[in-house]
Amino acid sequence: MTAPTLALHDVSKSFGPIEVLHGVDFDLRPGEVHALIGENGAGKSTMMKILGGYLSPTGGEVRLDGQRAAFSDSAEAEAAGVIMIHQEFNLADHLSVEQNVFLGREIRRGIFLDHKTMQAKSRDLMEALEARVPPRTRVSDISVPEKQMVEIAKALSRNVRVLIMDEPTAVLTGAEARVLFKQVRRLRDEGAAILFTSHKLDEVSEIADRVTVLRDGAVVAQGGIDEFTEDAMATAMVGRDVSDLFPAKRAGGDEIILEAAHVDVPGHVTGASLSLRKGEILGIGGLVGAGRTELMEGLVGLRPRTGTVTLKGTSLPGGDVACARRRGFVYLTEDRKGAGLLLDKSLTENLTLPVLHRYARPLIDRKAEAAALDKAITDFDIRVPSRDVKVGNLSGGNQQKLLLAKTMLCDPDVVVIDEPTRGIDIGTKQQIYTLIHRLAEEGRSIIVISSEMPELIGLCNRVYVMHGGHVAGELTGSEVTEDNVIRLATGLGSQREDAA
Amino acid sequence: ETIGVSIPAATHGWAGALNFHAEQTVERLEEQYEDLDFVLTTTPDPGTQISDLEDMVATRNIDALVVLPFESEPLTGPIQRIAESGTWVTVVDRGLSQENIEDLYVAGDNESFGRTAGDYFVETLDEGSKVVVLRGIPTSIDNERVEAFQAALDGSGIEILAMEHGNWSRDDAFTVMQDFLSRYPEIDAVWAADDDMAVGAIGAIEQAGRQDEMWVVGGAGMKEMVQRVQDGDSMVPVDVTYPPAMIATAIELTAMGLMSDGVPMSGDFIIASELITQDNADQYYFEDSPY
């Protein structure tokens, strides 16, 4: 067995009075892909940040090649070849792809930048990741998965000995993830040590050589990948059996609650028509960039749109989200950090923001707000170290749950959930699916946008698939299969315009 | 023929009046003489004033310039160059730092402004009396006035308790005077180096109900102040002139010269400050003036 490159010895970490890592021992060896798995809030990101030099442990030590490594900041870690890709994006929005990839390590000729080389190299890197974004595109203008690819390209452009990736695939589709894994294998074969986390356990089985399971800030299991089936991993993480991920499917009623006809969202979607029935869980599938998000944002009023939208029999004006909310139609964004939550505000302030008028008569009733938070915490199983923590300090999964709670506080009849389980652990996924189901049973109608095929297939009885800004087709009941969805999503399917 | 007129922007009452008189005169003369043109600019600082002068020379081909320099030192060079190029130059109020550049000099007298007020204080107040001073915006004019005032008081036994900048502003003077009133239980008189500041100071004194203890002397001959002098207001026994209308005189002299025989009257016109008392106040009261 090779000696570990990077290791933690009895490491603990506290934020204020709260300890989130308790005496963790861990090692990472050259030439291995090591998966770190655990529930939301288990401490995975914290542990990775300690390894990457972004946080310093409150107890214990980090060892690099057996020597105590006291990285005082990430620059030192990076100099030692320890590179980390964060769970949340770390890109400068105003800068181009190329500028981001080489940020902090620009290639120069003399004192001047060598634009040509950098552009060529970043193009190569992006091409290796099969993302065809021109290097001079601004990062604010590219899609979420493309941003992730830029992050990965940025890491790959460095001199990597240890690559730490915090949920790199959360925003990627299966195909894109496989492109990433190709690069990961290449790095591993070159002798690098790779640590990553994912809530997609099938990926873990596919790529990892070793697995460490973290629960409540302590290592509860560790071993070679062959010692863990997916079920075993899930059980070790969550502490209970989670084999029945999806509840039984249900078809909606007959009453059409939402109908969109010939909707255009300028620049993104043309001629989209769809309908949603009361009590239905409707899926929207398609590849990333197909315009699903934009269509839904257009329907709810967050983007300009043309065409008619009929909600509960009367037409819904465009460009007025507040009106849509009042009439019971809300949208839960896929961009948790940028559009979903106020990271520097408390849980309460985030939770009640859309429906503050309900708590303000006219002065805000803080007791009622606290009660709402209590209820949200129990209903959605949000795990928080303390009530007044800033939302930005919650683990990613718990942020997602808070976002769900916030949306549901609007008491909507129709809710669009964009990527409902992005970054959510398997136990919580099950809870969320159950919840979506319960909502449907209560007579609410739900639209789920998802890039995860099993999710669409497991949840929805009817699925629209989008391709290149069009609704490419509609699948019902037994037609909802992986094959059919992919066929439509890639533009191969028959143009079933009549479907809508 | 074109005459350029460059004066400071209207940032306080006196400068406002200056602007008013300049505009009035320009309008009147343009009507009077068909082929006479004026370029009037107002400037907030010396740098801009130089730019304005450059523009007048470069693009408006002025034949004569009437200028009230924002500051003496910086404007001396540029004005000298204009004068050297053969343009007629009339300097108003603020002398240049080199002699004999201008053809005509029309000015008030800052030293006499301070001295006239100081002399009145020495005459009226007893030895051991206490006065406070409100100064203007820190500039050489303010220095000249204050130094002359202090010189006049020298050896009279009148004590200057404190001096602060009221920046030729009613509001600032009001605030400073309020604080002087809190600070000194005994004040016999106030010298405000400008009538705008006098208005502010009087406001503060009235608020404190100490009108009977002290009086205020301002300066520059603001309409309301002259009126109060005329009415025998015990708070405002006298005022000191520094007529903003001197700009009108300067423009007129320049224009008339230029129009009649092509050579304006040259030399120095120093308008000394005079004491406005109840007896002569009617000579200094101008109904239509904005100031």
Add this chain to the structure above:
Amino acid sequence: MKIDLHVLGPILALVALIGIGIALNSNFLSYGNITNVLARSAFIGIIAVGMTFVITAGGLDLSVGSMAAFIAGLMILCMNLLVPSMGQSLGVILIGIAVALAAGLVAGAINGLLVTRAGIEAFIVTLGTMGIYRSLVTWLADGGTLSLDYGMRELYRPVYYDGILGVSWPIIVFAIVAILGEIVMRHTAFGRHCAAIGSNETVARYSTVAVTRVKTLTYILLGCLVGVAVVMYVPRLGSASASTGLLWELEAIAAVIIGGTVLKGGFGRVWGTVVGVLILSLIGNILNLTDMVSPYLNGAIQGVIIILAVVLQRKGSTAT
């Protein structure tokens, strides 16, 4: 309990200044001096309360000083015009007040709409309107001073100089505005929405907050408060000129930030602003009460204290 310097900072600075004031001059705590300081803080104070909302919602308004001068000029002009027909009556004052408030509302709405509808940086919009209002008042006053009709001034005077139970009106109005401001900021949906917009506008929009409306409203609120400040200001000296309200905008913004509101938006507190305004007034007051420093250096002392007050606060907030 932990000591939170972010909260205590401005208060400590205020207490220190009061201590210095007492040490330097026995009249510092006199009824007259305290009344003076509070009353003269009122104009900037009332405006700064409004500015707190604008800044909290991620905006900025550089035009308030000029706006105040312009509104004061307009108000005086209107009142003078009405005197011949209506006489020197209470009616004229009421109309004058209405004009001031309405002008403030309109001016605020113009700023707000240019920022929200035309999508221009608040800095540029209000830099532009700052120049515009300053020019307009100079033009209205024909370069000089606009003075209120003498008789009207006597009638209107009490609004600045009188009060109830020895507390003068400006102080009362300032206190009311501050208390209402604090309540609105902390206990109403509007205040919360301002903070949300300042914190992340996209999130606020996705959370169905009426971003455009709320942002525009902050400017309108500020405009109206400028109107209120003018209503208290005009009876003081009865005049307006091109130099009225000069640099009030910087003083108001400095007060807001000294008080702990974050300049980039997202967090604001009205009580802090009040403390900030008092700190700024006290510096001037103390400098006038002593001869320790050359009056030329007053500005330097103010600068140092502004920086120190904020250092104290930030150090505190990073330490805890």
Add this chain to the structure above:
Amino acid sequence: MKIDLHVLGPILALVALIGIGIALNSNFLSYGNITNVLARSAFIGIIAVGMTFVITAGGLDLSVGSMAAFIAGLMILCMNLLVPSMGQSLGVILIGIAVALAAGLVAGAINGLLVTRAGIEAFIVTLGTMGIYRSLVTWLADGGTLSLDYGMRELYRPVYYDGILGVSWPIIVFAIVAILGEIVMRHTAFGRHCAAIGSNETVARYSTVAVTRVKTLTYILLGCLVGVAVVMYVPRLGSASASTGLLWELEAIAAVIIGGTVLKGGFGRVWGTVVGVLILSLIGNILNLTDMVSPYLNGAIQGVIIILAVVLQRKGSTAT
């Protein structure tokens, strides 16, 4: 190709102004007038180039105008002190220039360190130093004007008024500074790091950009450029007073933003700033060329044009 108004906006505004100028006065395009306009743009222009870096990196500097006044005062004082011992020689001028540049560097470093090390908002730091420098120059000048020794002035004069091949020195220096600035902004790591920091400071730090150093350097660069501007300014006026450089900060910031740099940081372009400076100079020049509007309303016209120039630009960038 799509027409990008975000790029074209400022240029169109400039062209429009030039057109108006030509229409109004035949002398507008004369050699003399063009030289005047360009030379007088140089001070603000040189400073605005530095300001572009500060703003791109997410900062702001309100102190540059006062800083210029203070440095000019210091420079004049030093030169006058040296004349008795060194005579009216070139050496004195060189020492004066060295003093100006060094003072700019130190002043910039103070601003920069207060912002980065003490962690105070740039707005507050530079509002404070603005008051401090303004006071100091008033104090140095004893309330009046500091004037350069007359003989020295004659010796130094050519630095503003002469030039090579009919192009005067300020224009040459401005052009060099602008070109170097554009190169540094676009073609060096420093420029790129400024944009990264302004865009997202955390990201820049995580990407091992030396955030503190780069930010401090932007202020130092700006300080040095203020020094350069002063070196060109002193021979023009030969004096410094409390009114020197008044409001230069606002003009420089306005020029930067009219030029398309984003006030909140993350994106900056030096050529845009140059266009912005020219636009602002031309407005003043054109107003001087005609009698169309009351001089009282100059400020209003400027305000309107500033807002319009930015509206044009923003409308363009949202439309494409």
